[in-house]
Every structure is written in structure tokens, then in C-alpha cells.
Amino acid sequence: MKLEKREITLNEKDSLQDALLMQKTLLRTYVLALENAEKQVTRKELLRLMGETGEDLYFIRDLMDEAERQSD
Secondary structure, three states, X not given: OOOXXXXXXXXXXXXHHHHHHHXXXXXXHHHHHHHHOOOHHXXXXXXXXXXXXXXXXXXXXXXXXXXXXXXX
């Protein structure tokens, strides 16, 4: 049986959806870690990282909206 090589390409929409999914996963992970964090410094850092990740998530959403408007 011969395996053929296929070229697989991602378009911008797929890439942005993957990035959005990763940001959502990262936020969920931070929430789980926050529930178990005992030290105040750790909790503060997790909250800071959650804020940054939330900003990234909205940035990706804005990029997705812009790409959708351009495709219409």
C-alpha cells in the first residue's frame, strides 16, 4: 500500500479559530490553577495572566471579525 503525500494548508480563518481555541483552553487552565493556588503571589500572577489572555482572546476575535468582513 502506497501512502501519498498531500499538501495541507490552513487558511486564515482556520488559524484564527485554532488560536482562539488555545486561548480559551489557557483561560480554563488558569481558572483551575487559581482554584488550587494557596499563595497570594501565585493568585495575583494567575489573575494577571488571565487578564492578558483575555485581551489576546478579544484581539483574535477582532481579527476574525475583520477577516469575515473582508471576505463578504
